[in-house]
Amino acid sequence: MTQEDDHRNPSxxxxxxxxxxTSPAAGAGEGAGSxxxxxxxxxxxxxxxxxxxxxPPSLAPHEGAPAAGGAPAGHAAPGSGQAPGYPQQPGYGPTxxxxxxxxxAAPGSGQAPGYxxxxxxxxxxxGQWAGPPTxxxxxxxxxxxxxYPPPGYGHAPPQAPKPGVVALRPMTLGDILNGAFTxxxxxxxxxxxxxxxxxxxxxxVSSIGFSGYMADYGTFMDQVMNDPMSIDSDDPLPFSLWSIxxxxxxxxxxxxxxxxxxxxxxTTVGMAVLGRTLAPGEAWAAFRGxxxxxxxVAVLQLLIGLALSAVIVLLLVGGVFAGAMLAVxxxxxxxxxxxLLSVVAGLVGGVALGxxxxxxxxFAMPVVVLERVSAGQALARSWRLTRxxxxxxxxxxxxxxxxxxxxxxxxxxxxSIAGIVPIFLAPEALWSTVASGAxxxxxNVLIYSVSTPFTVGVxxxxxVDLRMRREGLDLRLHTAALSxxxxxxxxxxxxxxx
Numbered sequence: 071m072t073q074e075d076d077h078r079n080p081s082x083x084x085x086x087x088x089x090x091x092t093s094p095a096a097g098a099g100e101g102a103g104s105x106x107x108x109x110x111x112x113x114x115x116x117x118x119x120x121x122x123x124x125x126p127p128s129l130a131p132h133e134g135a136p137a138a139g140g141a142p143a144g145h146a147a148p149g150s151g152q153a154p155g156y157p158q159q160p161g162y163g164p165t166x167x168x169x170x171x172x173x174x175a176a177p178g179s180g181q182a183p184g185y186x187x188x189x190x191x192x193x194x195x196x197g198q199w200a201g202p203p204t205x206x207x208x209x210x211x212x213x214x215x216x217x218y219p220p221p222g223y224g225h226a227p228p229q230a231p232k233p234g235v236v237a238l239r240p241m242t243l244g245d246i247l248n249g250a251f252t253x254x255x256x257x258x259x260x261x262x263x264x265x266x267x268x269x270x271x272x273x274x275v276s277s278i279g280f281s282g283y284m285a286d287y288g289t290f291m292d293q294v295m296n297d298p299m300s301i302d303s304d305d306p307l308p309f310s311l312w313s314i315x316x317x318x319x320x321x322x323x324x325x326x327x328x329x330x331x332x333x334x335x336x337t338t339v340g341m342a343v344l345g346r347t348l349a350p351g352e353a354w355a356a357f358r359g360x361x362x363x364x365x366x367v368a369v370l371q372l373l374i375g376l377a378l379s380a381v382i383v384l385l386l387v388g389g390v391f392a393g394a395m396l397a398v399x400x401x402x403x404x405x406x407x408x409x410l411l412s413v414v415a416g417l418v419g420g421v422a423l424g425x426x427x428x429x430x431x432x433f434a435m436p437v438v439v440l441e442r443v444s445a446g447q448a449l450a451r452s453w454r455l456t457r458x459x460x461x462x463x464x465x466x467x468x469x470x471x472x473x474x475x476x477x478x479x480x481x482x483x484x485x486s487i488a489g490i491v492p493i494f495l496a497p498e499a500l501w502s503t504v505a506s507g508a509x510x511x512x513x514n515v516l517i518y519s520v521s522t523p524f525t526v527g528v529x530x531x532x533x534v535d536l537r538m539r540r541e542g543l544d545l546r547l548h549t550a551a552l553s554x555x556x557x558x559x560x561x562x563x564x565x566x567x568x
Contacts, residue, residue: 269515333361440530
């Protein structure tokens with residue numbers, strides 16, 4: 071029984087005054103109320119004023135008035151589980167037996183304060199802090215056995231598996247570019263080695279044609295410098311027929327080599343996503359049955375590109391011809407306006423139309439190689455895949471083309487300059503033609519061995535990304551990666567064929 075309990079009157083009336091006339095709380099310290107100021111809840115004291123609404127207890131203690139147990143008035147006793155300055159309310163406070171001080175963490179104990187207002191002790195199944203809750207050495211949440219920690223305390227969200235060059239989830243631009251570089255770094259034997267071999271074979275004809283072309287050009291320039299009047303007006307072109315044929319025929323052979331290399335490397339990239347590193351022989355075995363459809367796709371894409379170029383040329387030529395006819399008829403202003411409009415419409419409109427169609431058909435090669443469909447089906451499948459994603463695909467293709475264009479120009483410039491020098495030094499000598507052809511040949515092989523693997527890597531990874539976003543391909547790749555089975559390109563077959 072405390073001092074406060076000794077002066078408590080259970081009847082609810084005013085306490086009796088002692089014989090000496092002192093207040094009942096006299097001696098309890100300054101700040102204890104007198105009899106005249108004391109009133110039972112809801113009533114008036116003897117001779118006191120009218121009843122007033124009870125005031126909330128002050129948070130600050132009365133001066134020099136210690137409360138029960140030695141704690142200042144207005145503050146809860148340590149371990150009572152009561153909010154500071156507020157009386158214990160029914161239904162509040164600890165829900166069960168607590169150790170002393172459980173509602174308040176002792177300094178340095180590393181225990182998190184309870185949930186809710188002070189006085190709520192931590193639930194036994196909520197764990198505790200494994201370090202100071204704040205400050206530069208903030209701790210992490212240690213969960214109770216069998217309990218997951220609250221979100222954000224010590225656990226990062228689950229990461230997608232990454233068995234190969236990219237994580238098996240929809241990719242960002244950085245993921246695609248980094249994956250393309252990683253492909254070359256992790257498997258140079260196939261990515262760069264095959265490129266060197268194939269382009270070394272396919273670049274021979276074009277290099278011979280280019281050297282002959284430059285030799286004819288050097289002879290023509292030497293003739294102009296020595297005697298400008300010696301040029302035959304009936305034969306103004308200084309190039310021989312064989313040099314033109316070998317130059318453009320070599321470009322076609324070079325294109326065929328790029329197509330063949332693209333098919334081989336597409337299979338390699340598809341397997342590298344799952345962490346499989348294909349040797350050159352394995353890549354050839356996987357692509358061997360798809361050579362015909364891949365050539366068909368390349369021919370169709372080439373014909374579509376030529377048709378678009380023809381449309382642009384027809385718009386330009388037709389507009390200029392119509393403008394010239396108007397100018398001859400006397401409407402010079404209208405004729406000039408028609409010519410300008412035709413040039414703008416032909417260049418801007420034709421280029422925009424060509425870019426839109428080519429992007430829609432951009433993934434025909436990875437489709438025909440990995441999904442094992444015909445050339446026509448591959449074009450239709452690429453058209454469907456890019457629906458609604460044209461701008462994203464266009465931006466990534468444009469950026470990767472700019473990057474590879476910068477690298478290609480930096481690599482080709484010294485070879486181009488070095489290839490022209492022997493022609494100008496000795497335009498009539500055989501050795502200058504041979505030296506120029508050899509330099510151009512080495513430059514072509516080096517450039518294609520770097521640019522083609524990167525371009526194929528970006529194209530194939532972007533194709534995989536589109537299928538992850540549209541068809542949930544990443545879930546199937548997850549299953550294949552976690553199963554540990556040795557899967558092949560059939561993993562990319564559509565659901566209806568798998």
